[in-house]
Each structure stands twice: as structure tokens, then as C-alpha cells.
Amino acid sequence: MLRSERMGCYQVIVSRELAWEMINMLGELGDDMVEFIDSNKDQNSANRLFSRFIKKCEEIQTNLAKIKQLLKDYNFHIQHCEDVEEFLIQLREFLSTRDRIEKTYIDDINQEIESFTKQIFRNAAQVEELEKKYQDLKEQSSTYLFYKDRFISSLYYQHREDLERKKKQKLQSQIQNVEEIEQETVVVLSSKPVSRRQQPIQQKHRNEEDADWEDQFLTRQFTTVIGTVKTEDIYRFIRSIYRLTKGNFWNIQKVHAEFPDRTIFILFFPVASIQNSYLIGKINKILDVFNAKIFKSIINKDEIDLKILQIEQDKTDVLRVINLAKKQLYSDLEEWSLPRKGLNCSKIVEMQLFVEKERSIFVQLNNLKPRKHVFIGRLWCPKVYQEQLLQTQVKLSLKYPNQGQSQIIECEINDDDVPPTLFKLNSFTAPFQQIVNTYGIPRYKEINPGIYCIVMFSLQFGIMFGDIGHGGFLFLFGLYLCINHKKNPFDTRRDLNVLYSVRYVVLLLGFFALYSGLIYNDFFSLPIYLFHKSCYVNQRDENGELEYVKKPNCTYPFGFDPKWYIAQNELTFFNSFKMKLAVIIGVIQMTFGIILKGFNNKYFGQWIDFFFEFIPQLVFMVTTFGYMIFMIVIKWNINYQQDTSQAPSIINLMINLPLKLGMIPDGKSLWNQENQEYLQQNLLYISVCMVPLMLFPKPFLLYLKNRKNNKRTYVVKKGSLNEKLIPQLQKNQNSDDDFIQELRKSQIEKEETIKKQFLKENSIQESMDFDQFESITKDKHEFDFSEVFVHQVIETIEFVLGSISSTASYLRLWALSLAHSQLSKVFFEKTIGSGIIEGNSLQILIGWFVFVHITVFVLMSMDLMECFLHAIRLQWVEFQGKFYKADGVWFNSFSFLGNLRQFNVDLSNGIK
Structure with a gap:
């Protein structure tokens, strides 16, 4: 992991018949094996040969996603793939049992999926339509029942009561008239005939009113509208009707019992008020705007009962059809939710994984340059896997002896190619490497900061977040993630999946925070x-005041003595310690970064940079800030307890170093003043001399070197395979047999060269590889002395001033640690502490509740993130900036295992 894997560039030449098979075999090699170079960069991706196959795979994935969503809608359990490697083995065995060749399987499943998609969605649409019809019938039935109960029945009985009352009044009037007639005419008339004459008239009047009461009361007086509208729109709907009719209407409304989002309404409009057709059109528009469902207005009670009975019969019929359609739909979908024989996942997941595998093959085929009968391309492969790569060609020839030829031959690197960077990572190192890669990918073969990030980043975070309680909780949480990650390989909560992937980062952050907290006590x-004792005892001074006196020859075993937290100079003492600790760690880390730069220069043979950048920078850092650390350690080992006024200020000594030319005007020195001044003057002169040594030699030496070798080319001339075979292919497109023979001769020659190269030492080979890469990079641009000189001036100024600013930047370790401890102290004192002092149990209980929430949401969340971001800044800028180029290209391997693992995680999380 210190340096990236050594890469080799290989040329692939394969006949069209075997192109798919070769890519398939290369994809089965495993992770971090091959990466294809795009040979068609000048061609639009949509116009490439296999783009239509990629589009077809994407269309299949779209259909599969629709089927999967349908399975979820009907609550089918989908079994995801738990082991992609085992799935690939089972899939290979399954495909081997087919009579047809493997690459035709995509066409078979495409036909199957298209046919099934049309059928299943047609059935699903029918079920959905039937369910919608059933819901409409239920809504209509409930509306009529409400209409009948709330209006028709009550109105009918009220009308009958009115008729009986009028009948009694009329009968009394008739009796009164008869009595008057009897008094006036005693001879001729009798009351009995009158009664017979009036009775038919009464009966006729009553029957007419019973038969036509609806028309008399409603049809001629009111227009009725019944229906339903969305509950959220009911008030706006009624308001619109009110404004249109100017309040000249009557309404009844009720929220639907079975459909709370719908409200039943009954509107009555006086007939005289809506005679205008314009007003009727406006009312209809309002009904349309609010998507109101309108039902036929029925006044007769018997007709309503008949209508409700008919709706209930329709509901029964529709429900029976729905059950039959759903039964068929469930039967069809069940097959896709169950795993097929020999496979460990549902059929739908199996299809999605296989189609993704096919799509990745076509993507790589698009990177090959098509010729008349062959495809030609290039790929990167780590040298450690070269033998497995070459064996692929042999296996392909043995498996398909009569279906064309194929060649895999090592070739040189082109001018515009940059070897990719590859590190062997695992679940522990991968998240730390990702922190480094976020800043920039390591350049090919340069020292990888990721290996140092594991400890340095975690330690810097721990210094800022140091607390036994907070660090302990974080450590236990990381331990929980490490223990339980195997139990939940595909957790439905995506945020928890992210935490599982960085479980070791959380564990180390918690460990170093806990460790720093133990030091801070x-x-x-x-x-x-911790050790049940203190090195300080209480005693009275001459004035009778209590003071703490250190026991002779007593040292607290680990960390700080607890008595320091009740001392008067507690804050001053801890500030001094943490500030000096931050500076010491910062200077050591920056110096280590400069040393790594020297290792890079030596490894790559950059001797000008080694002697005129690395050495001057290292000397400058040691003679300035290294000397400051030396003074801090010396001062810590001198006892100024008798007279603290004699303790020199290191800040003043560092300020006087350039301003007073190393002199000590106040006479406060760490050792003999004359010797210290002499040392400081020499260090000052040395550090000043390093600045022009960093600035001038490199540009002039490069200028002289370029002038001397003006006509020299650094790049090894191509022509072994890429430049010889391509023209030959263009000239002899009609003779593929001669072309293959020439390829075989070239391969034999190349294999002999490869065997000779394997006899050399790995370090020599790596150095040659990087020299070639460096020469390619240098020859891309012509030498410009002014540009090089200006660049060197900028780098020199940046280093000198950056040394000061970076050292000051490390003081954030002290600042964040102080802020964390003070926040924790204030939160405790203002919540639990005040209750403990006053002895109020209720205040302690409430304070405990507040303290826990503040600790979780402020210190364990916000402050944790703040310390994390500041630690990243120190790792990226102050440390990596000293040696890290970060302009590399990451190795994107073509591997079914790696690609399908990530795709399977996306499927499990519902992303795809």
C-alpha cells in the first residue's frame, strides 16, 4: 500500500467472432485485474458499434424495474443476492446446461421479459381499472344512502304530516259549513248527501298530492345536485358556488366514512334563480374544475331503493371479477419472486444482475477499435497478474479453436496515456484511502498518504475530541458496528450502511479520543x-491559606494529576500544555512530509529536486521550527519553581531570532546565554541561505539540461506492435490470414522480450517504468525558462510562508480541544452540577435529561463533525501538501465481481 502496483500496457487483437467471449473471460478474472483503454475517444458514444446493445440492456432493466415495483406493490418478498461470487458460479453452471451459446441468452430473456411485461401490465391495468370501478360503486352507494337518509326520507314524512294536517283543517271547515247549512235549510237538505258528495272530492285531491308531491315540492321549486368532491377542496368549492349564486342555494355535506379524502355534498338551487343558461354553464364549470363526481338526482324513494340495490349487485359482480383477476396476477408474479433452481436469489434479481453483466461487456466492447474482421484495443493490467492475463488467450483458443484468432501482447505506453494507480485495499484501509482520494488520486508510484492517514488522522481527531466519556461512547459505537456488520449485510437504512462501511474509522477515532481523554484525565x-492517589497534598502556607504541594519524587502514573482541575491556574496550565503539544505534533508531521518528498525524489531519480528542494526545505524546517521544539523540550526539563520570573518566553525567543539576529536582550536564556545566542545566529544564517538554494539552482540547471539535450527525445520510440500492425492491417484488409501470421511472429518476438524483462530486479523495472512515464510527461510541453522560474519562485515563497502558517494552523488542535473541554464543563455545571450543589433531586432529574440531549446532539454530533473536518484539513493541506502531487488516475477495473457487488448493493438499498 506504500506505492501503487506496477502497471503494464497490453494490446488485445481478437476476431469479431470471439470478441464477446474474450471480454467475458477477462471480466471473470476477478477484481483489480484489467482496465480497458478507450480506443475511440474521438467518436461519440452514441455512434459506437455496440451502443444499441447497451441501450437494449437499459430498456430491459427498465422493464425489470417495473416488474420489481409491481412485486413490491403486491407485497411479494424479494430475495436479494447475498453472495455475488457464488451467484456468478451458479449462473455459469446454469448457462452451461443450455444448448445454445452463452451470448444468446440475453436475446432469450429479452423476448421473455417483453412478453411477460406486456401480459402482466395488461392484467395489472385490468385489476386497477376494476378496483377503481369498485371504489366508484362504493362511493356512489354511500352517497345515495346518505342522500336517502338525510333528505328524501325526512322530507317524505314531513310532507305526509303536512297533508294530514291540511286534511284535518279542511274536514273541520266542511263540518262547520254543514252546520251552518242545516240551520238555514231544515226542510230540503240533509247532512248525509253532502257528505257523500264531498268524500270523492277529498279522496281525489289526496291521491293527486300523494302521487305528485315530489313534482309539487321539488321539481317546480328546486334543482338538486348530489355528488362528491375532495375533502381538501370542499370549502373552496362551496365558497365558489356561494359567490356565483350570491348565497341563493342550500347545501348539505358530510365527510365520506370509507373515503376520508372525499366529501359528499347535496346542493339545492331555487328553480327561479338558475333559469339563466349562463349561470348553469358556470356551475358546471365549477364542478369540472374541482373534479367533482356527480350522480343522478332521484326524488322518488322507491327509485332510490331500487338504485341502491342495483349498485350493490354491481359491486358483488365486480368484486368477484377482481378476485379472479388478482388470483391470476399473483400466480404470474409469484414465479418472479422465487429463486430458480441452483440460484440464490429471486428470479427478478437474477435477471437484473445478468443484464447488468451483459451491459458491462458491451461497454468494454465499445472501447475496442473495429476493423474489417477484428477488434483492436489496449488495456492496463498489474504486472503481478500478467501471467493470468496471458493465460486467458490460451484458454480462449482451446475453448473455441475454430472460431477465429486472438492475441494479447504487451506494448509500450503511448504519449497521452497515464498509468493508473492501484492499491490493494481491504475493509480496514479502504475508508482511509477514500479520505485521501477525495483530495486527489495519488500519482502513479508516488508514496501513498493513505497508509499514514490511518494513524495521523485518527490521532489528530483524538487530540481535539479527547474525553474519556465521549471517546468511550464513540469507541463502543465503532465496536458495535464492527461486530454487527456481518449480521446486516444489506440493511434497509442507507445511513446505517454508510456507517458499516466506515466502521473501522469510527473505531479508531473513538480509540484515540479515549486515549487522549485518559491523558487529559x-x-x-x-x-x-484512576490510580486512587494524587501526587499533591493539602497544606497551609504562612498566611493560613490552603495550597497544594507536590510530594517529593512522586509522578502520576499516567496522564494528568486530578488535582490540576481544582488549581487556580488550571486553564493557564492546560492551555500551555495543549498549545505546545499541538505545535510539536504539527512540526513533526510537516517534517515527516518533507522527508517523504525526499523519498519520492530518490525513487523517481529526480536528483535536482532532491538536492535543491528536499534538502533545503528539510534544513530550513529543522533550523527554525525544529529548533523551537527543541527549546520547548528543554524548558519542560528545567525546574523554574523557585523563581518563575526567570523562565524565558519561547515566543519572544522565536520573534527575536529574525528581528534581533538571534540575540537575547532580556537575558532570559535556556542555557548559557552566549552559547545560545551563538547557536541561534548560526541557525538563522543557515535558514536564510536555504531560501536562495531553493529558488535559483533548479530553474538554471533545468535550462542547461534542456539546452544540452535540445534534440534528444526521452520517449522510447514506438513501433513494436501498435505502429507496425495497424498500417499493415490497413494495407492488407483483404488478407486476414497473412495478418494473423504476422501477429504470431510479432507475439513470439514480444514474448522473448518479456521473458528477458522478468529476469531483472523489480526495483529496476519500476524505475524504468516511471522514467519512461516522466519523460513522456516532460516532452508533452516545450521547455519555457520563464515559466519554470516563476513557478519555482511561487513554490519557494509558498513553502517559506506556508511553514509559518501551517505551524499556526496546527494550533487548531489546541483550540478545538479547549473548546470541547469548556463546552463539556459548562453543560455539566449548568445542568447536573447545579442540582448536585443545591441538593435538589428534581433539578438533578431534569438536568440529567437536558445533559444527555445536549451531549448527544451538540458534543457527540456537531462538535464531533467539527473535529472531523479540522482533522481532514490538517491531513490534506499541512501534511499531504508537502509531498503529495494528487494528479493521478484511479484504476477502474473491469470485473464482474466488483461491478455486480456494487450493483447488488444498489439493488438492496432500492437505488436501482
């Missing part, structure tokens, strides 16, 4: 007696 702002 800080447990939620409280000191703890």
Missing part, C-alpha cells in the same frame, strides 16, 4: 482518580 469535564 477528563471524563465529561470531571477528573477521575
